[in-house]
Amino acid sequence: MTKPxxxxxxxxxxxxxxxxxxxxVHWPTDRKDVRAAVTIGSVGISNAMxxxxxxxxxxxxxxVGVDGIDLAYAAKRNIAxxxxxxxxxxxxxxxxxxxxxxxxxxxxxGERVLRENRWAPPLAIPPQRRLRGRKLGVVGxxxxxxxxxxxxxxxxxxxxxxxxxxxxxxxxxxEPDLPKLAEWSDILxxxxxxxxxxxxxxxxxxxxxxxxxxxxxxxxxxxxxxxxIAALKSGAxxxxxxxxxxxxxxxxxRWENVPNTTLTPHLGGGTREALYxxxxxxxxxxxxxxxxxxxxxxxx
Ligand SMILES: NC(=O)C1=CN([C@@H]2O[C@H](COP(=O)(O)OP(=O)(O)OC[C@H]3O[C@@H](n4cnc5c(N)ncnc54)[C@H](O)[C@@H]3O)[C@@H](O)[C@H]2O)C=CC1
Ligand SMILES: O=C(O)C(=O)CO
Numbered sequence: 229m230t231k232p233x234x235x236x237x238x239x240x241x242x243x244x245x246x247x248x249x250x251x252x253v254h255w256p257t258d259r260k261d262v263r264a265a266v267t268i269g270s271v272g273i274s275n276a277m278x279x280x281x282x283x284x285x286x287x288x289x290x291x292v293g294v295d296g297i298d299l300a301y302a303a304k305r306n307i308a309x310x311x312x313x314x315x316x317x318x319x320x321x322x323x324x325x326x327x328x329x330x331x332x333x334x335x336x337x338g339e340r341v342l343r344e345n346r347w348a349p350p351l352a353i354p355p356q357r358r359l360r361g362r363k364l365g366v367v368g369x370x371x372x373x374x375x376x377x378x379x380x381x382x383x384x385x386x387x388x389x390x391x392x393x394x395x396x397x398x399x400x401x402x403e404p405d406l407p408k409l410a411e412w413s414d415i416l417x418x419x420x421x422x423x424x425x426x427x428x429x430x431x432x433x434x435x436x437x438x439x440x441x442x443x444x445x446x447x448x449x450x451x452x453x454x455x456x457i458a459a460l461k462s463g464a465x466x467x468x469x470x471x472x473x474x475x476x477x478x479x480x481x482r483w484e485n486v487p488n489t490t491l492t493p494h495l496g497g498g499t500r501e502a503l504y505x506x507x508x509x510x511x512x513x514x515x516x517x518x519x520x521x522x523x524x525x526x527x528x
Contacts, residue, residue, distance in 0.1 A: 232518060235265040235281070237273060240290065245507040250514075264288060264517055266510055269311065269422065270447070270476065270494075272296015278305055286517040290506050291497060292316060292371075294527050295423040295447055310513040313525045314371050315505040316497035320471075321375030323496040324417050324445045325383070327469025328364075330490040331441050332357040332415075337488075357414075357439075357466075360384035365413030367391075367406065367427070368420030368446065369398060376417050388412065391420070410435035415443060422447030430455035433465055441467040445496045448473040460486050471496045 234250035235257065253259050255277065264286040265273050273287050275298050287297055289311040302309050330336060334353045341352045364380050366373045366389040377387050377400050387400045390409045394402045403409040410416055410432045418428060428442070428451040436442060442465065444451055453474040459465035467488035476494055483491060497506075512524050 232264070233259050233262045234514070235259075235262045235273075237265060237267050237277070238271050240266070240268065245511060264514055266290060266514070267296065269293025269295050269297070274298075275301050278302065278307065286310065286513070286523070288510050288513045288517070289527075290510050293422045293447060295449065299423075299527065308517070308523055309527045310509075310523050310525050311527055312506045312509040315509055316499070316502035317371035317375050319499045319502050320372045320419075320445050320496035321379055323471055323492065324372070324376045324419070324443055324469075325379045327443050327445070327471065327490055327492070328380075328415055328417070328441070329359060331443070331467040331469045331488065332359050332362075336490045357441075362386070362414040363388070363412055365390065365403070365409040365416045366400070367409070367416060367418045369395060369400070369402075370419065370421065372445065373417075373419035374399075376419060385415070407432060407435050410440075411437075413440065415441045417443040418446050418450055420446055420450060422450065424450060426450065426452050428452060428456075430459075433459045436465060438463055439466045441465075441469065443469045445471045448476065448478075457482070457486055460488060 231249060231251040234252050235255060236252055237255045239254050261283055262281045263283045265284060266288045267273050268291050269289050270293055278284060284307055286308045287302060291312050294309060294311050297309055299309060333356045337353050341347055360383060362385055364385040364387050366377050366387065369389040369391045373389060377389065380387055388403045388409060389400050390403050390406050413436060416436055420427065430452050433455055456468060460468060469490045471492045472494055509525060516523050
């Protein structure tokens with residue numbers, strides 16, 4: 229029996245994903261019989277690729293984000309899009325809290341001082357910020373945002389959140405005005421859906437202020453990164469903890485001499501457990517698509 233052609237883009241080392249039932253092809257391809265494509269949200273399947281694949285009926289995202297796909301265009305072409313809803317939110321929230329602690333307590337500067345033999349007692353680095361009692365604004369109160377908020381409670385932070393609409397079931401105070409939330413917050417954690425454009429503008433960064441800290445574990449495209457770097461360099465912003473960047477991989481030179489930052493290379497969802505769950509999610513969505521069954525986790 230002929231195996232169905234499956235486009236994998238980019239060519240991914242997908243964690244324990246069994247694809248022996250498929251004839252895997254990569255882009256560019258002249259195969260016109262590709263009915264399904266697997267991708268990661270931050271890369272996606274472009275409209276030009278969609279146009280070149282007349283039989284395409286499903287785009288299956290490994291992971292949560294779908295920012296690299298024009299959802300309206302896919303819908304117009306009757307192409308279903310699925311993603312790995314809730315496969316990694318707890319792990320990403322752990323990283324957000326880790327970044328908060330690292331920035332407040334100066335881990336990155338402390339480690340640099342130690343490794344460069346510049347540790348001069350009694351205080352190796354200037355006094356740091358205590359986490360307990362600080363005000364945390366969460367932008368995007370979905371799976372990750374709520375997991376961050378629940379963890380932050382245990383650290384004694386006061387919490388408010390912003391999103392497109394109030395949620396009656398929310399366990400934390402809703403602030404419908406993003407600039408107001410930034411003004412109120414000591415720490416602003418970005419956990420909004422990644423395809424929302426540049427919602428963290430220079431004005432939001434300014435409102436956060438010279439003692440404020442920005443944490444971003446969602447997508448770099450949500451933040452005006454040039455404004456962020458300028459604010460960190462001038463001291464208009466107190467610090468930043470970033471797992472995601474405007475361009476990935478971000479050039480290291482871009483972060484030279486940018487103070488009070490802890491940077492991680494988009495590792496939030498990178499636990500073995502989450503990657504395994506992501507692979508299972510992709511395989512089950514593919515199986516259902518080819519079997520003509522309702523998809524497991526279509527994008528809402
Ligand atoms: N750093 C990493 O490794 C990872 C990053 N992500 C990113 O995090 C994002 C969020 O993931 P989840 O919480 O699992 O998704 P989710 O769908 O559960 O939550 C997204 C939330 O964003 C809110 N939202 C939508 N537009 C908004 C706006 N303009 N302003 C504020 N909030 C807005 C939605 O109402 C929703 O509550 C993903 O879209 C993805 O881009 C996801 C997983 C791993
Ligand atoms: O799940 C996602 O969207 C990711 O960014 C994975 O790391």
